[in-house]
Amino acid sequence: MGGLMRRPTIMDIAKAAGVSKGAVSYALNGRPGVSEETRGRILAIARDLGWAPSSPARALSPGGRVGAIGLVVDRPAHSLGLEPFFMQLVSGIETELASSGVDLLLQVTEDMGAEIAAYRRWSAERRVDGVVMVDLRVDDPRVRLVEELPLPAVLLGGPEGVGSLPCLYTDxxxxxxxxxxxxxxxxxxxxxxxxxxxxxxxxxxxxxxxxxxxxxxxxxxxxxxxxxxxxxxxxxxxxxxxxxxxxxxxxxxxxxxxxxxxxxxxxxxxxxxxxxxxxxxxxxxxxxxxxxxxxxxxxRDVISYGRQAALMLGAAIGGGSVENREASRGELYPRASTGPLSA
Amino acid sequence: MGGLMRRPTIMDIAKAAGVSKGAVSYALNGRPGVSEETRGRILAIARDLGWAPSSPARALSPGGRVGAIGLVVDRPAHSLGLEPFFMQLVSGIETELASSGVDLLLQVTEDMGAEIAAYRRWSAERRVDGVVMVDLRVDDPRVRLVEELPLPAVLLGGPEGVGSLPCLYTDxxxxxxxxxxxxxxxxxxxxxxxxxxxxxxxxxxxxxxxxxxxxxxxxxxxxxxxxxxxxxxxxxxxxxxxxxxxxxxxxxxxxxxxxxxxxxxxxxxxxxxxxxxxxxxxxxxxxxxxxxxxxxxxxRDVISYGRQAALMLGAAIGGGSVENREASRGELYPRASTGPLSA
DNA sequence: ACAGAAAACTGAACCGGTTAAGCAGACGGC
DNA sequence: GCCGTCTGCTTAACCGGTTCAGTTTTCTGT
Structure with missing residues (x-):
């Protein structure tokens, strides 16, 4: 059922270092407010204790991020498994997220209603900091929804019909x-x-x-x-x-x-x-x-498509206004299935 | 960038209902401690305000769950996209999770080291309540790791070599x-x-x-x-x-x-x-x-395989000891690619 | 009518972080 | 000598929930 040891908190570190938990927080986040000597001591203790910040606690602080983004894939489950596009996209998104310790929430839905419900819930429950939306539709109801939700988003598609949302599009x-x-x-x-x-x-x-x-x-x-x-x-x-x-x-x-x-x-x-x-x-x-x-x-280079999307979403979450971008265009790879008519 | 309205909290509900936030909590969680009349009033207000519980806040409370489980898929990205197995598994897991409002974190890694790091991080940062592990290996290092981590897990595979972890296996x-x-x-x-x-x-x-x-x-x-x-x-x-x-x-x-x-x-x-x-x-x-x-x-019925795994993990997270289960066996579907030799 | 118990509700502590405000001591300038 | 500033740290509030210990109100029995 798993080890019994309680997860170490900054309070444990504070006690071990003989300082207050505020000081520990400053030290761990690389902010001024502690001497270099104390900082070093605190970091060493944190390492020894195997401390890692509690994601929920971080998220709860004012202005805190949950450190996760969401992706909803709205395709019938059996066809989906076969479309390499999505897994590649996921893969690309994650290579970009990996460095910043952000996680990806994936939801597979059977219809648009469920997809919309997912965004609503994610935003209301503060499950994610933002979402990447794919398969932009004509008069897409998700655009208006997400615009008025507190939920940063990046659209894959466009640039028409994306409202005020930043998008990553291809020619x-x-x-x-x-x-x-x-x-x-x-x-x-x-x-x-x-x-x-x-x-x-x-x-x-x-x-x-x-x-x-x-x-x-x-x-x-x-x-x-x-x-x-x-x-x-x-x-x-x-x-x-x-x-x-x-x-x-x-x-x-x-x-x-x-x-x-x-x-x-x-x-x-x-x-x-x-x-x-x-x-x-x-x-x-x-x-x-x-x-x-x-x-x-x-x-097309779907992996880099995913990476760019993640990058843009990161910027949007950071609060900056994000420019629309054009991803590299797909290229034609002629193989054996095409040729002139014979006979 | 999204609407500006602050997310409603139970404090907002409490003020609107003229009660304390403790009472609101009792009312919303269906626990005794409030009259039916007050409860009704509180629920109505919560609905009007569009309130939803903050996942980080919930998780932070003693004994709180984060409401998410993790799945790491350790296959090369390009082959992965084509294996319907994983998407079907994800799909199955999610149908089970949907009812309980639990989310799925998906990570695609390129090697076992990265996979192990993911479990470590998820556990230390309290990102997930538990994990589903696939592709059980001979002398799998993940088994010992997860056993000593505070991280409930269910293994797909076994029943040999799963240590003390519950598993779901097929014949x-x-x-x-x-x-x-x-x-x-x-x-x-x-x-x-x-x-x-x-x-x-x-x-x-x-x-x-x-x-x-x-x-x-x-x-x-x-x-x-x-x-x-x-x-x-x-x-x-x-x-x-x-x-x-x-x-x-x-x-x-x-x-x-x-x-x-x-x-x-x-x-x-x-x-x-x-x-x-x-x-x-x-x-x-x-x-x-x-x-x-x-x-x-x-x-095999991968969807129900995923559902069962999610179910078992839910039980493991709940704290009960979980029995190993055998999933339904794969069946042979003869099609056009097999037959007797001719000529 | 009044004690005792049950029901309804309040206040405060707690989870684990972040951060603004406050404060003691060292240092520098004049 | 004194004042002002900077450094290094502490204290306490806050985020949004849950929950325990009380307190007040209402119900019940005799």
């Missing part, structure tokens, strides 16, 4: 244009985007960029269909698309999971990849490299 | 025997297990069960090779195994990621699945269903 439109031009250059004319949920802002941006770029490239028959990022949706949608008489010759998926599902369907239906169908996945991952043929993908 | 050996018998019944004689890292206890258990069952079934040439769960390891190992003259006719992978990688290699090398090679994956996931051919897999 999805630019990356999408690159994809379309690449496919056009390979000779594809009937291309379809299997997009994410319509309510996501980044879906909007990508769809618009896809259609615009296609039109500009003279690909009249381009269109986008919405799906929900799950493998099932990828399967269903692809099956439908490939069953038409004038089936598309290239498909662009908004996440890797749907792309892999699509690849499976093509194989099942006897449609050769890339000989008869090219496939591009958004968000690269080991997954794209593991399947055969390996998938051409848009890769 | 991996039984499931493995089922796999071997299934393959033997299909006529396979040269089977190889691509196992996880040797230092994991569950790897040991599975390897032993695999070899024992194979011998019992008269499959003299069965053997196990260790890998590290990453796609790269799956690729490399499979390539090596399939390049031998007497190549195996069936491979059993210890996780889904390596299995998918193996499938890719087989395809690349022109080895038909399942006509010339059968593949079984441990831990089912959407991934196994998405690739073609779909992978035969051992599926």
């Amino acid at each position: 999805d439109a630019g990356a999408m244009r690159e994809v379309v031009h690449y496919l056009a250059a390979l000779g594809h004319r009937r291309i379809v985007q299997v997009a994410g949920p319509e309510e996501f802002m980044h879906t909007r941006a990508r769809v618009r960029a896809f259609l615009d770029a296609a039109e500009q490239a003279g690909l009249g028959e381009a269109r986008s269909v919405y799906a929900d990022y799950t493998g099932e949706a990828g399967t269903r949608t692809t099956r439908r698309l490939l069953a038409t008489t004038d089936r598309p010759t290239a498909l662009v998926y908004d996440n890797d999971l749907m792309a892999v599902a699509g690849l499976g369907v093509a194989r099942e239906m006897g449609v050769g990849v890339p000989s008869q169908l090219s496939i591009v996945a958004w968000d690269d991952s080991v997954l794209c490299r593991l399947v055969r043929p390996s998938l051409t993908a848009i890769a | 991996d050996a039984g499931a493995m025997r089922e796999v071997v018998h299934y393959l033997a019944a299909l006529g396979h004689r040269r089977i190889v297990q691509v196992a996880g890292p040797e230092e994991f206890m569950h790897t040991r258990a599975r390897v032993r069960a695999f070899l024992d069952a194979a011998e019992q079934a008269g499959l003299g040439e069965a053997r196990s090779v260790y890998a590290d769960y990453t796609g790269e390891a799956g690729t490399r190992t499979t390539r090596r195994l399939l390049a031998t003259t007497d190549r195996p006719t069936a491979l059993v992978y210890d996780n889904d990621l390596m299995a998918v990688a193996g499938l890719g290699v087989a395809r690349e090398m022109g080895v038909g699945v399942p006509s010339q090679l059968s593949i079984v994956a441990w831990d089912d996931s959407v991934l196994c269903r998405l690739v073609r051919p779909s992978l035969t897999a051992i599926a």
Whole structure:
């Protein structure tokens, strides 16, 4: 059940050093108010005792931080496990937090209502100092909520629709244009985007960029269909698309999971990849490299994306006003799933 | 930067209700000491004010809980994103925690040293009330550490090597025997297990069960090779195994990621699945269903695994002594990747 | 009507830190 | 010699809850 020794407090240190607990606090926090000699003695005792500051006690002091930030991931649990994006993001956030001893609270919810409840509770109960929000939506109710809550936040997405909140955004439109031009250059004319949920802002941006770029490239028959990022949706949608008489010759998926599902369907239906169908996945991952043929993908540096988000949130928590930032754009990695039509 | 209104405290409620803060505390916690009428009034005021208890303040009181538990995942970040197991586990843990308002702290580390440091810090700083530990190792240093720390814990794994800590274990050996018998019944004689890292206890258990069952079934040439769960390891190992003259006719992978990688290699090398090679994956996931051919897999109910772990940890935190439990065993789901040899 | 007990509530201490205010002693300047 | 400042430390209040020990009020029994 664990050791019995009471955790040492600054009072224990004070007694051992023969000073008051105020002096100990000054010494431990590197503030003036104690002589260097006393400070050294106190630090040594603290080390010997294995003292560490009580996070709740710190948080309780006026102006104190709880030393934790929150992240809510609102995706169906079974699809989530497969999206490397989130774990990578978590990983990136944590590398940044590690140095400052800040922890990450992760919550997986099944709907937006639960997500909103989580922010409310975290703020009201003082569980976190701030939150990173992902999957920005059109008219996102979270934006207004968090704006009026005492809860610093950084949005991943935007820069439109973020209200007064600082955001970290990527040039999805630019990356999408690159994809379309690449496919056009390979000779594809009937291309379809299997997009994410319509309510996501980044879906909007990508769809618009896809259609615009296609039109500009003279690909009249381009269109986008919405799906929900799950493998099932990828399967269903692809099956439908490939069953038409004038089936598309290239498909662009908004996440890797749907792309892999699509690849499976093509194989099942006897449609050769890339000989008869090219496939591009958004968000690269080991997954794209593991399947055969390996998938051409848009890769972004999600780890550094997470790090930057954590950095910005740290600044926002610190109280400064934070500038919006643009993260590095995704790059296209051509692999075996794309090519010119043959036969 | 967020609303300006100060968070309401029980003192605010006390003033509004014209009682002392002690009375408010009794009322809010459903304890005797206030009349039903006063209690009702206080609750109404609390609701109107949008009051919620300050987590740090609660934790600070003698015997107070911080209302959070921790989970450290010690896997390389890039492979991790793909293992549905962890997200499912997180998801399961959280469904159990949700009702009691307990939060989950997630930390992703790159090595065991960092993991141990995390437990130390969490315990010393009172960040969590307890932890769930996964991937139990042979002579696991975490066991002794956590035993002597004031830090309730539940281990996923065992029941050997868990010291005095409560654990939740699965009958991996039984499931493995089922796999071997299934393959033997299909006529396979040269089977190889691509196992996880040797230092994991569950790897040991599975390897032993695999070899024992194979011998019992008269499959003299069965053997196990260790890998590290990453796609790269799956690729490399499979390539090596399939390049031998007497190549195996069936491979059993210890996780889904390596299995998918193996499938890719087989395809690349022109080895038909399942006509010339059968593949079984441990831990089912959407991934196994998405690739073609779909992978035969051992599926466990990871969500309920997580829930049970959370439940046990809750009991351990509560102070009771917790019985070890056996979680439901994984079941074999035969799909398209296994079959008798043809040709 | 009044003692005694139970119910309702108050006041204060406590958890473990931070920090403003106060105070004694050393030092420097003139 | 005295005044003022600086250093080094102590005291005490505060954060927002919980809880124990009392105190007052109300109920009960005879």
